[in-house]
Amino acid sequence: MTNIVQWCLSRANLRVMRLSSYRKVMRDLHRPAPGPREALTETETDDQFAREATLAEPLAIPRVPGSFFIKVKVDYPGVFKPNPADYVYQPVADLFERHRAGIDRNVKILAPAMDCESLNQLPTMHVNDVDPHWNNGMFERDDARAAYAMTARLRPRRILEVGSGNSTKFFRKAITDHRINCELVCIDPQPRAEIDTVADRIIYKHVKDVDTREFAALRDGDILFWDGSHIAFNGTDTTHLYLSLLPLITRNVYVHIHDVQLPNEYECGYSAHYYNEQYLLATLLLNSTEWKPVLPVHWLHGRGRLRHGGASFWMARRHLRCARTP
Numbered sequence: 001m002t003n004i005v006q007w008c009l010s011r012a013n014l015r016v017m018r019l020s021s022y023r024k025v026m027r028d029l030h031r032p033a034p035g036p037r038e039a040l041t042e043t044e045t046d047d048q049f050a051r052e053a054t055l056a057e058p059l060a061i062p063r064v065p066g067s068f069f070i071k072v073k074v075d076y077p078g079v080f081k082p083n084p085a086d087y088v089y090q091p092v093a094d095l096f097e098r099h100r101a102g103i104d105r106n107v108k109i110l111a112p113a114m115d116c117e118s119l120n121q122l123p124t125m126h127v128n129d130v131d132p133h134w135n136n137g138m139f140e141r142d143d144a145r146a147a148y149a150m151t152a153r154l155r156p157r158r159i160l161e162v163g164s165g166n167s168t169k170f171f172r173k174a175i176t177d178h179r180i181n182c183e184l185v186c187i188d189p190q191p192r193a194e195i196d197t198v199a200d201r202i203i204y205k206h207v208k209d210v211d212t213r214e215f216a217a218l219r220d221g222d223i224l225f226w227d228g229s230h231i232a233f234n235g236t237d238t239t240h241l242y243l244s245l246l247p248l249i250t251r252n253v254y255v256h257i258h259d260v261q262l263p264n265e266y267e268c269g270y271s272a273h274y275y276n277e278q279y280l281l282a283t284l285l286l287n288s289t290e291w292k293p294v295l296p297v298h299w300l301h302g303r304g305r306l307r308h309g310g311a312s313f314w315m316a317r318r319h320l321r322c323a324r325t326p
Contacts, residue, residue, distance in 0.1 A: 069274075070233075070274075072274075082271055083265040084265065085264070085265055085266070085267045085268050085271075086264065086265070087264065087265040088263050088264055088265075089262065089263045089264075089265070089282060090263070091286055092262050092263035092282050092285065092286065093263035095263075095285060095286060095293065096262075096263060096293055096296060096299055099292060099293050099319075102292070102294075102319040103293060103294070103295065103296070103300070103319075104305070105319060105320070106294055106295055106319055106320045107295070107300060107305050107306070109153060109320050110146065110149040110150065110153060110295070110320070111149075112149075113145075113148060113149035113152040113153065113174075114142070114145040114146060114148070114149040114306075115145070118173070118177050119144075119145055119148060122134055129193075129194040129196075129197060129198070130169065130172070130197055130198055131169060131173065132144065132166060132169035132170045132172075132173055136166045136193075138165060138166045138167075138192055138193070139165070139166040139167040139170065139227075139258075140166070140310075141308035141309055141310045142297050142300075142301065142306045142307070142308040142309055142310040142312070143167075143258065143297060143310035143311065143312040144166075144167070144170045144310075145308065146295055146297060146310070146312055146314065147167060147170050147171060147174070147225070147256070147312070148170050148171075148173060148174040149174075150223065150254060150256075150295075150314065151171055151174035151175060151178070151180065151182075151223065152174050152177070152178045152180075153320060154221045154222075154223065154254060154320075155178070155180050155182070155221070156180070156182050156221050156222045156223045156254075157181065157182060157183070157219060157221070157222060158182065158183045158185065158217070158218060158219070158222045158223075159171055159175075159182060159183070159184050159185065159222070159223040159225060160185050160187070160214060160215065160218060160222070160223070160224050160225065161184070161185065161186045161187065161188070161199075161225040161227075162187045162188070162207050162224075162225065162226050162227065162228055162237070162241075163187075163188055163225075163226065163227030163228050163258070164186040164187075164188045164191045164192075164193075164195055164199065164202075164227075165188075165191045165192035165193035165195060166192070166193050167225060167227065168184065168186055168191070168193070168195045168198050168199055169193070169195070169198055171184055171223075171225070172184060172198045172199075183200050183201070184198070184199050184200045184201075185199065185200060185201045185202075185203070185214070186199040186201070186202045186203065187203045187205065187207050187210055187214070188202070188203075188204070189204055189205055189206055190204075206237070207228070207237045207240060207241075207245075208235075208237065208240050212244070212245065212248055215245045215248050215249060216248045216249070218249060218251060218253045219251050219253070220251045220252045220253070221252065221253075221254070222251075222253050222254070223253070223254050223255075223256065224249070224253050224254070224255045224256065225256045226241060226255065226256060226257050226258065227256075227257075227258035227259070228241065228277075230258075230259050230270075230273075230275040230276070230277040231274060231275060231276060231277065232276050232277060232279075232280055238276075238277045238280065242280045242281075242284065246284075251317075252316055252317045252318055253316065254294065254314060254315075254316045255291075255314070255315050255316065256312060256313070256314050257277065257278075257281055257312075257313045257315075258311060258312055258313075259275060259277070259278075259311045260277070260278045260281060260296070260298065260311055260312070260313035261278065261298045261311055262278050262281065262282055262296060262298065262299065262313065263282075263299060264298065264302075266278065278313075281313065285315070290317055291315050291316070291317065292315060292316060292317065292318065292319065293313070293314075293315055294314040294315055294316050294319060294320065295312070295313070295314035296313050296314075297309070297310040297311060297312040297313065297314075298310065298311050298313075
């Protein structure tokens with residue numbers, strides 16, 4: 001009996017030693033820099049953790065009330081080896097090149113609406129709660145111009161937005177300017193801009209709590225605009241999109257994903273926020289015969305095809321064709 005007790009105690013001590021060693025490694029890895037300093041706010045502490053873990057400076061992304069960083073366990077420091085921001089995922093770059101003719105044709109089709117006077121004359125600051133404006137800090141440059149132009153070209157019967165705000169206003173402007181009979185539906189528990197008088201219908205829920213028939217009802221030429229958390233974990237909206245919602249879309253719906261920098265690695269600020277959605281997107285594109293890159297804004301800007309830059313990514317089952325008759 002004594003031998004059994006001693007064996008159990010030895011195993012317990014070994015486990016304690018292992019846990020202590022692991023905690024020491026992680027504590028040393030994220031140990032604050034020495035020296036006196038003022039007490040940090042909660043946001044500053046979160047940003048400091050992101051900097052220490054990724055060796056990158058977090059972007060000045062507006063923090064939604066209640067937001068926080070999740071500290072992810074790794075077995076040892078060498079597990080995590082971030083790529084530099086100029087790293088290129090060559091298979092994705094090769095994929096874009098294979099579709100270059102179609103993508104360039106899409107740019108040519110959209111160019112008149114992307115550079116129209118209606119957009120060029122927009123104010124650079126907030127005027128009212130309905131009209132869009134530049135310098136909004138969330139959705140602008142070629143991202144906003146592409147959303148406007150895609151709407152003008154496709155004349156969708158329905159736009160379903162997941163993540164809304166400034167983008168909603170650009171969609172509404174396109175619908176109004178081009179007299180499109182379109183229902184603008186927003187799914188967002190906390191829009192980043194006032195949209196009560198902009199959207200036709202607002203569903204103030206997490207997308208996982210929304211009836212999937214909202215997505216299955218999308219038809220040819222409709223738009224699914226996605227600008228969620230950009231993070232794929234158990235329970236996130238991103239995981240829900242790729243594994244539960246996109247498989248429901250069997251028609252030629254034009255899908256927008258925001259904050260995508262393929263074929264490049266995320267820039268340092270996005271990496272410091274642990275964005276990982278574009279890895280799922282790249283995996284889908286590389287292993288699917290259905291989804292095609294229609295308008296990769298970041299890639300096009302890098303090739304000098306778009307002037308203003310951005311991080312929108314549009315995909316569909318086929319490239320742009322003739323516009324619908326109003």
